[in-house]
Amino acid sequence: MNSLAKKLSVFFVGILLIFSTILAVTFYKTYEKNYYERYITSLETQAKSISNTLANSELFRGQGKNMQGGRGQGRMPGQSMHPMSGFNSIIKIVDETFLGDVLLVGRDDFANSNNVFDVEKLDVQSRALVEKSFDGKTSSDIFYNTFLEKNTVTVSSPVVEDGNIEYVILLNTNVDTVEMELSSIRNTFIFALIFALVLGMLLMYLLSRRIVAPIKQIEDVTNKIADGKFGELTKIKTKDEIGHLAQNIDYMSRKLEANKLEQDEIEQNKRDFTADVAHELKTPVAVMKASIESIKDGMTNAATKGEIIDQMYDEINLLERLVNDLLSLSKLENLGFKINKEEVFVNQVINDAIRSQRMIAKKNDVDIVFNDIENPMIQADYSLMKQLLSILINNSIKYTLDKKVLIETQIDRIIVENKGVKISEDSLKNIFNRFYKEGPEGNGLGLAIAKEIANRHGFRIEAISDVETTKFIVYFD
Structure with a gap:
């Protein structure tokens, strides 16, 4: 020291x-x-x-x-x-x-x-x-x-x-x-400078010793915390930067136990995530296994065999979608993944997303109405924004009751709206969580991916639901 x-x-x-x-x-x-x-x-x-x-x-x-x-x-x-x-x-x-x-x-x-x-x-x-x-x-x-x-x-x-x-x-x-x-003035400046330096050296040495003393005390406390002795406090009450540091260390000491509990919760979430993935995989795998066994045992005729193959094909598509969604979510949650931001017009991205969902909408007899009031330009990854909007539009197509999805652009937001059953407050709190589903369709990863895309862009996404309508809003702030 x-x-x-x-x-x-x-x-x-x-x-x-x-x-x-x-x-x-x-x-x-x-x-x-x-x-x-x-x-x-x-x-x-x-x-x-x-x-x-x-x-x-x-x-x-x-x-x-x-x-x-x-x-x-x-x-x-x-x-x-x-x-x-x-x-x-x-x-x-x-x-x-x-x-x-x-x-x-x-x-x-x-x-x-x-x-x-x-x-x-x-x-x-x-x-x-x-x-x-x-x-x-x-x-x-x-x-x-x-x-x-x-x-x-x-x-x-x-x-x-x-x-x-x-x-x-x-x-x-x-x-x-x-x-x-001028030389006399110059000599005066030099003398004053030397005097200031000598005085400054003395004051700075005394100040340095005063600064170092609480640092030593902080060092002792941090060593104890490193040994697992949570709750140790520095007891430094000064109002300067070192005092703030000491207060932060005291706060850290008190929070470590809470963080440990939080870490335990994270580990539990990981285990739950693994269990959820296993559960999502279990049903299609079981269906395919049973179908293959039926064919293998010769218990099916030609017509039934075709139905079984079609069913297996659907289950494989579900598995493929689940794997792709898991990969997308994992990639977005990786902080090392870099998104390619560029200047894009919002309406262009929306139109592309609508085109990608047009067949699904037609299959469900749903009209997509786009009210392009504004056409703001934003800094975004074009493909990721298209994926986000496609997820929101697809979700609205599934749950609309009046066979209509409304999309609106404003200067600072995008709104995707449909008329449907009100979503409960508890469901709204969890709707962007992984594997959370309101109905039997889907795998519960779509909205989680949408939220992660918004987060990576610095945007904000929320869901609002009342008796008549449900809205998903993406804010550019």
Whole structure:
């Protein structure tokens, strides 16, 4: 039992470790994602602020106009070759106060001055961000910056002057800087995880010992029950799963004696079954023996011999039917027998069953009326369902008094009805038992086979009888 306690402890700690790790990693990754999102949002705000500061700067506005003139109209008198030098100090101040790299990016003749970089000289990812900003968008990304030779969080923002965009601000921060800020949070998660595991190991060990103690008690009781000492109780009254197990064992102990009596009854039923089979076989065998002896002793003439042969033929048919019914019942009661379920329309099966009983009905001058109100589709073994319905129809043909059998389909049931003598309550209780017969006809196995077929399909069958009618109903529920 100590081994079981250790196994339970290891199992519970393993589960705790897995779920704690998953929870910690998930929470940390979510926090990391949100942190980066907030960080990037902050950078975008700073980039926009710097862009607006540059755009609204008198130095920039003046230089921007000169630059526009320099692009298409030549330089104004007294201009220098690098008109951007007037606000280089602004970029320098921003670069020194910002924890990262600040780049002012232009293109063509707007670039290559002090602190102004040509967009074509940037790496591919930075150039993609800058191109979006030249279209008026503030954008961001995290990547390895080959221009700065490090992993960066990069944000680009357009510098808009009088509706024109000739420059873009690029803010680049080292990812390592962000990771350093996240490392303290990560360390906190790791410490909390280790603490939870240590505490969990202690609690799980104590819990395992508490679980094992009643199991040991249950083991002692089950050993006594195995030795035939019925009535031994665990006396465990807890409300948890082990308590329920103990209660079940106590219940089992009390029920074993009753089960023994039930087993004795089953054995008696087997003996009765054997006796019933022997009884059913005795009459036709005796008749055939007497008939054969008559022929053998030469006590019959030609006409009588023909009658005897016909009688023997009928008795052989009865024996064949009895054997076939016994085989069918035995096969259905075998849990290893697999039925072949498929989607079938109920009315099609009923029509086939009616056709199989048409000759018997005609011989008895009985009309079969089929009222196909519904035509439900069910999952069933076609041949077995046909056999079930044939049994019910055949039974109704035998006992109908008004020479009519009514069959009706509803969405959830089949009803086979005939007008006849009321079946008593005691007979209704036993009507589906093997070898139970109301009259001299048959062998008492047909309805037992029908019930077993219904059971194997998960259907329900019942017999209802009143003063005027008897109904056999098969429910599909």
